[in-house]
Amino acid sequence: MSRQALILRYAGFAVLATLANLGVQRLVLLGGDSGIVFALAVGTGTLAGLVVKYVLDKRWIFFDDATGLRAHGRKFTLYTVMGIVTTAIFWGTETAFWLIWHTDAMRETGAVIGLMVGYVIKYNLDRRFVFTNARLGATP
Template identity: 65%
Template sequence: MRLQTLIIRYTAFAVIATLMNLFSQRVILLMGQSLPYFVSAVAVGTLVGLVVKYLLDKRWIFFDHKQGFRHEGRQFTLYAVMGIFTTAIFWGFETAFWLIWQSHLLREIGAMMGLAIGYVVKYHLDKRYVFSPRA
């Protein structure tokens, strides 16, 4: 696959997963606005976004067609763990920009930078540890 195609697909899938995450959160928050609903919304949204991104990446980025409950379970677990690591990069940049400049604009710029760096790192981690032929 050409690099340009990879970047377009990967970016599109990140946007799709984010929209599915936010949509899932809104559905839950229609039921209520209290803390338990908020926590449930974030948890469900995160899981929905993670599953959607995993399925899209598996099929259209890494062209992995292996199946089976054990294989899928192991692979999804590795995918989720790589996501935890790269989320820390995103949150770290966002937090650092906020602490340094105390500006919402710069916090959001830091968040975008962290997200972009996190997704590049995640792609390489997934390629090496999640979807590699030896994984």
């Protein structure tokens, strides 16, 4: 797979995971608007997006054919930890832009920059630490 195809596929999967996250959040939020319902919506949405992205990345980005509960459990745990690291980059960049400029436009600019940097780092962390036995189609 070419580098460009890999980047487009990875970006497309990020969009799908985001849509899954937000879709699940909206479904849960139909149950009310309390703080508990909101926290449940964010948590279940995040989990849904994480699972969708893991399944797609495992199969279509890293071409990892490992099976079994043990292999999936270990990889999914590592995948989640790498996501925590890169989420901190995203949230940090978004927050920094908000604190500096105090506008929604700049906050969202920071969010987009943070997401782009985070996803590049996440790909490399996943390639190095999560999908170590995978057959890669390309190296961005």
